[in-house]
Amino acid sequence: MSSNTTGGDLSGRIAGDLPYLRRYARALTGNQTTGDNYAAATLEAILQDRSIFDNSTRPKVALFRAFHMIWSTAGAPAGVSDELGDALEHAAMDHMANLTANTREALLLHTVEGFNFEEVGHIMKIEASEAENLVEIAVDEMQRSMAGRVMIIEDEAIIAMDIHSIVSDMGHEIIGIARTRTAAVEMGSKSRPDLILADIQLADNSSGIDAVNDLLGQFGDIPVIFITAFPERLLTGERPEPAFLISKPYAEDQVRSAVSQAMFFSSTETLKTA
CATH class of the missing domain: 1.20.140.160 (PhyR, sigma-like (SL) domain)
Incomplete structure (x- = not known):
């Protein structure tokens, strides 16, 4: 310049x-x-x-x-x-x-x-x-470095199953798919995930952000990936912002990369390292 x-x-x-x-x-x-x-x-x-x-x-x-x-x-x-x-x-x-x-x-x-x-x-x-x-x-x-338990928070069935397929093919265990904030908190409380993949806007107009914050309030550090059609709601410049944010529509390699990155940074004891 x-x-x-x-x-x-x-x-x-x-x-x-x-x-x-x-x-x-x-x-x-x-x-x-x-x-x-x-x-x-x-x-x-x-x-x-x-x-x-x-x-x-x-x-x-x-x-x-x-x-x-x-x-x-x-x-x-x-x-x-x-x-x-x-x-x-x-x-x-x-x-x-x-x-x-x-x-x-x-x-x-x-x-x-x-x-x-x-x-x-x-x-x-x-x-x-x-x-x-x-x-x-x-x-x-x-992808070979570690594997763990993953929870998906997504209200669109087709997208949820696609994410499920991508992540499970990478060798991770899917503990479940939650469509609402209440279901996500209940599921996560019963089986602590090593990674959360979450949409922002859920089936009953509840918030995936709130669901994630509820779970982080219980467990502390868990890596989170937001997959959303509304990235501008999170890239605001205000703290905290997510490290891993994928815009819809997404590509499979974006999900695989973000999952590998997020797992890579996880300190959860239940992760299986190679």
Whole structure:
């Protein structure tokens, strides 16, 4: 970007993509605060040096490329301090140490953020073929890493059964499908899940968000994936925001990627690790 581009021009170009950068950073680090710190550092770096925002490509690619300059410079993956990190975060960092370098970044960029392999390569400064190979490695490594119990909160039967099929084929146990907030809380209370996949708007006009909050109130840290036609209700910039958010209509590889990511960050004792 030219050095004489105004702050207002730049802000307008990237404003719509910021919620997705924050989502990506949270999923990558496993922590909202850490992810937001990286996103903020990216914006500060762009404001200080406009040349790192690549004006030759679309704004979202340029923004994520700038993020990766900060991320790689900091020596990704980021660690969590003993003072600030909880058990969930420390477990995630332990798991990350066993993964092939750069695979999670490529996987998230492609399957969750929807970048094609050429764009992933441009963001990560690698060839498109290498980006594709990293995604394949990530899928294999993360799907084999652990399995656990999954609860689905979804009122549309066809979607619920499709998610059930995808997740069970990955080797996870489905403890049940709940169509309402009340049913979800009752089901989760009887059999604590290792992962929750939830829609926002449920059959009786109750809220999947409320159901999830009820369960988290009982059990504490359980990874959650929201699959919804209304992502704007969650990507508000207000805390807390979900690390894993998939928009409907979804692709199978998006669900598989998010489930692998979420399980990867789980510290639940009942998870079976490879």
